[in-house]
Amino acid sequence: xxxxxxxxxxxxxxxxxxxxxxxxxxxxxxxxxxxxxxxxxxxxxxxxxxxxxxxxxxxxxxxxxxxxxxxxxxxxxxxxxxxxxxxxxxxxxxxxxxxxxxxxxxxxxxxxxxxxxxxxxxxxxxxxxxxxxxxxxxxxxxxxxxxxxxxxxxxxxxxxxxxxxxxxxxxxxxxxxxxxxxxxxxxxxxxxxxxxxxxxxxxxxxxxxxxxxxxxxxxxxxxxxxxxxxxxxxxxxxxxxxxxxxxxxxxxxxxxxxxxxxxxxxxxxxxxxxxxxxxxxxxxxxxxxxxxxxxxxxxxxxxxxxxxxxxxxxxxxxxxxxxxxxxxxxxxxxxxxxxxxxxxxxxxxxxxxxxxxxxxxxxxxxxxxxxxxxxxxxxxxxxxxxxxxxxxxxxxxxxxxxxxxxxxxxxxxxxxxxxxxxxxxxxxxxxxxxxxxxxxxxxxxxxxxxxxxxxxxxxxxxxxxxxxxxxxxxxxxxxxxxxxxxxxxxxxxxxxxxxxxxxxx
Ligand SMILES: NC(=O)C1=CN([C@@H]2O[C@H](COP(=O)(O)OP(=O)(O)OC[C@H]3O[C@@H](n4cnc5c(N)ncnc54)[C@H](O)[C@@H]3O)[C@@H](O)[C@H]2O)[C@H](O)CC1
Ligand SMILES: [K+]
Numbered sequence: 001x002x003x004x005x006x007x008x009x010x011x012x013x014x015x016x017x018x019x020x021x022x023x024x025x026x027x028x029x030x031x032x033x034x035x036x037x038x039x040x041x042x043x044x045x046x047x048x049x050x051x052x053x054x055x056x057x058x059x060x061x062x063x064x065x066x067x068x069x070x071x072x073x074x075x076x077x078x079x080x081x082x083x084x085x086x087x088x089x090x091x092x093x094x095x096x097x098x099x100x101x102x103x104x105x106x107x108x109x110x111x112x113x114x115x116x117x118x119x120x121x122x123x124x125x126x127x128x129x130x131x132x133x134x135x136x137x138x139x140x141x142x143x144x145x146x147x148x149x150x151x152x153x154x155x156x157x158x159x160x161x162x163x164x165x166x167x168x169x170x171x172x173x174x175x176x177x178x179x180x181x182x183x184x185x186x187x188x189x190x191x192x193x194x195x196x197x198x199x200x201x202x203x204x205x206x207x208x209x210x211x212x213x214x215x216x217x218x219x220x221x222x223x224x225x226x227x228x229x230x231x232x233x234x235x236x237x238x239x240x241x242x243x244x245x246x247x248x249x250x251x252x253x254x255x256x257x258x259x260x261x262x263x264x265x266x267x268x269x270x271x272x273x274x275x276x277x278x279x280x281x282x283x284x285x286x287x288x289x290x291x292x293x294x295x296x297x298x299x300x301x302x303x304x305x306x307x308x309x310x311x312x313x314x315x316x317x318x319x320x321x322x323x324x325x326x327x328x329x330x331x332x333x334x335x336x337x338x339x340x341x342x343x344x345x346x347x348x349x350x351x352x353x354x355x356x357x358x359x360x361x362x363x364x365x366x367x368x369x370x371x372x373x374x375x376x377x378x379x380x381x382x383x384x385x386x387x388x389x390x391x392x393x394x395x396x397x398x399x400x401x402x403x404x405x406x407x408x409x410x411x412x413x414x415x416x417x418x419x420x421x422x423x424x425x426x427x428x429x430x431x432x433x434x435x436x437x438x439x440x441x442x443x444x445x446x447x448x449x450x451x452x453x454x455x456x457x458x459x460x461x462x463x464x465x466x467x468x469x470x471x472x473x474x475x476x477x478x479x480x481x482x483x484x485x486x487x488x489x490x491x492x493x494x495x496x497x498x499x500x501x502x503x504x505x
Contacts, residue, residue, distance in 0.1 A: 001229065002215060003189050003222035003435070006130050006165045012218070016211040027208070028057065028090050031184050032064030034206035035157060038182050039065075039124075040072060047122050050077045050115065050152075052108075052143060054127040054161070055087040061157050062126025063094035070101055079106045079115060081127055083140045111142050117150035125154055125176045127161035130188070135173045136162040144174050154178040156201070163199045165190050168398045175199045184208050186215070187224050192423045192435040193399035221407070223434045230437075230475035233468045234504060246275030247327030247461030251454070252348075252362075254334045255341075256305035259285035261334025261360070261450045263292045267499045268454030269330070270295050272473070274461045278326070282306055286315065306336055309344030324351045330457030332359030332383075333450035342369065349375035355416075355466045359383045359453040367391035373413050379429060379466040381456050383418040383449065407431050416470045418456075420449065424478070426470040434471050438478025442490025443498075451498045452477045476502060 004012065017024055043049075049069060053062035059080065066078045078098065087095070099105065108114060117123060125147065127140060136144050144162055147154060155178060159165055162175035165188040169175060181191070181203040191200050238245065249269055254262030262281050266289065269277050280299040281289055289298050299320060302310040311320055323329050329352060335341060342365050355377055358366070363384050366372050368391075376382075384392060386402075393409055396402040403425070410417045410427035417427040422441075426434040455477050459469035480501035484493045 001224045001226050002186065002218060002220045003192070003224055004186055004215070004218055004220055005189075008218050008220070009130055009165075009186065012210050012214050015214040016209075019211050019213075025090050025093050028060050028094070029064055031206075031208045032061050032068055034184070034208050035061070035065055035182050036068040036072070038204060038206050039069070039155065043122055045072055045074050048075045048077075048118070048120065049122045049124060050079060050117060051124040052127050052147065053078065053080045053091075054129075054140070055080070055082070055084055055091055056129065056131050057088050057090055058126050058129025058131065058158060058161075060088060060091040060094045061129070062124060063091065063098045065124060065126065065157065067094070067098050067101055076102070077106065077115065078102060079108055079113075081108045081140055081143050083138060108139060108143055110139060114143065114146050117147065117152045119151035121152040123147055123150065123152045123154045124157060125161050125178060126157040127176070129158040129161075130165045132162065132164055135170065136175070141174045144176050148174075148177050154180075154201075156181040158183050159188055159190065160199045160201075163190055163196065168400045169199075177201070180204065182206055185210050189222055192222075192224070192425070193403070194422045195399050197422065221432045223432065225434050225437055225471055225475055227437065227475075230472055233464075233472040235462065235464065243275035246273055247463065248276040248278065249274045249457050249461040250299075250323055250326040250329045251277065251279045251333075251457060252307055252309075252323075252329065252331040252335070252344075253279065253450075253453075254281040254285045254289075255307065255336035255338070256282060256284050258334030258336065259288045261447065262289060264447045264450040264495050264499065265330065265333040265454035265457070266293045266296045267496075268451040268502065269458040269461075270454075271499050271502045272455045272458035272476075273504060274458035280307065280309075280311075283312055283315075303340065306338040306341055307344060308340040309348060322351065323348060324353070327463075328354060328356060328457055328460040330357035330359070330453050330460075332357075332362035333453050335361035335365075337361050337365055337368070341365070346372065349377075352377045355379040355381065355460055357381045357383070357453055357457045357460060359449060360388075363388045364391060376413055376415055378414045379416060381416045381418060381460070381466055381470050383420065383452055383456065385420045385449065389417070389419055403433065407433060416466045418452070418470050418474055420452070424474050426467070426474060428467045434467075436471075436474045436478055438475055439481050440478075440485045440490050442485045442493035443478070443481045445493060445495065447495025448477075448481070448498060451495050454499075455502070476504065479503070
């Protein structure tokens with residue numbers, strides 16, 4: 001699903017109005033009805049509801065929502081924040097219609113007009129929408145502040161008042177902090193950025209049948225992966241396939257005290273459909289890996305505690321293939337940053353031409369030796385968490401800057417970057433960014449990144465296009481997290497649970 005800019009959403013509105021055709025006031029009615037249907041599914045018709053409206057079309061939506069809720073016999077109070085002398089046409093239209101069915105419309109011009117808000121009430125925020133052009137100030141700011149301080153549940157219409165849909169807010173801006181945002185049809189870029197969490201809450205989309213052809217043709221670099229889109233990426237399995245069909249992956253992972261990372265990545269790789277898996281680990285991990293993951297083959301490193309890339313010929317079979325002979329190489333989980341391991345990485349990279357997967361300490365080694373970045377095989381997948389990405393690039397002051405760094409990095413080095421976090425972002429060598437829909441805070445625990453590395457390595461081994469592998473892998477990994485969280489709650493989740501919860505269908 002595409003994420004469009006505010007300007008594009010405005011044009012989409014106009015295009016919908018012209019092409020259907022539909023009168024603007026009827027499109028507003030459609031939007032209000034979609035909101036009310038969502039609302040009525042969550043809140044019973046006994047819920048005391050205070051609707052705060054601005055004077056533009058977001059306020060117009062609020063007035064229409066008030067009328068539709070009154071029709072359904074919700075106890076509704078309407079408060080219009082009168083911050084400017086002029087209202088939009090569709091606001092005026094809905095104002096006239098509402099006056100016919102409601103006893104009073106309240107106006108907030110100064111602080112003394114603010115109503116008390118109690119904890120059992122729901123506040124609907126329809127003060128400002130995507131038309132925001134400047135920070136909240138004066139009575140708007142005072143009202144937003146009062147709503148944020150109130151103990152009630154807050155639902156934002158389209159977007160929280162004061163939050164820019166596609167550009168950074170200042171840290172001093174006063175913005176509604178909703179429990180829910182109910183947005184019209186397409187998500188806003190602002191919803192994808194972790195630091196906006198308090199200003200978005202739990203967000204939902206309601207369909208208002210905006211002009212489909214316009215959306216199909218609209219250019220954008222930003223996408224949100226929906227479940228059905230992720231599932232379409234899944235390759236069907238041929239009935240006559242054999243294990244050779246699904247590739248042979250080589251994982252380079254583990255160091256003394258971190259063999260568990262190699263185990264997690266290996267198990268996840270096997271659970272994600274790889275044909276054959278070989279793992280190179282330090283000798284200290286040999287018995288552990290062979291016991292914990294009997295399905296994997298083991299290449300013991302000549303070093304006892306770290307990876308050096310040299311094989312222990314006492315234990316490993318004669319004539320082991322070179323890393324380049326495997327379908328894919330995944331490197332990083334539990335690796336450590338020993339000088340010998342850096343030497344291994346330095347020698348390995350120029351020998352590889354197929355896309356590889358690079359995670360954890362392999363990323364930290366790249367960050368400390370940035371000359372290695374130009375040796376990465378094109379279309380390789382890098383999976384940094386924000387701190388690792390900062391080491392690879394530079395510090396950022398807000399999420400939009402981080403997004404620019406992310407796109408620039410992926411384009412400069414022609415790699416796929418999975419920036420992990422809430423709504424993990426997959427940046428492509430072409431400059432696109434795909435935000436993920438799945439996952440929860442339970443994933444912030446040791447080892448979940450190792451699981452992702454295993455998943456992505458398996459998908460590349462099976463011949464998935466690297467961008468598709470990243471989008472699908474991140475989706476499936478997050479979904480496994482959601483499945484586990486549903487069962488035992490996010491607090492009790494551990495990375496091994498994720499491996500067991502991976503589902504490919
Ligand atoms: N396609 C859709 O998604 C539809 C959206 N609808 C709703 O329309 C709003 C956008 O409406 P618009 O009138 O363009 O803007 P706002 O209501 O957000 O703002 C009104 C007006 O206020 C001025 N303004 C900007 N910043 C401030 C500020 N900080 N303080 C005071 N005033 C400010 C500015 O002049 C704005 O124009 C969208 O969010 C949806 O809710 C349609 O109803 C249906 C289709
Ligand atoms: K709003």
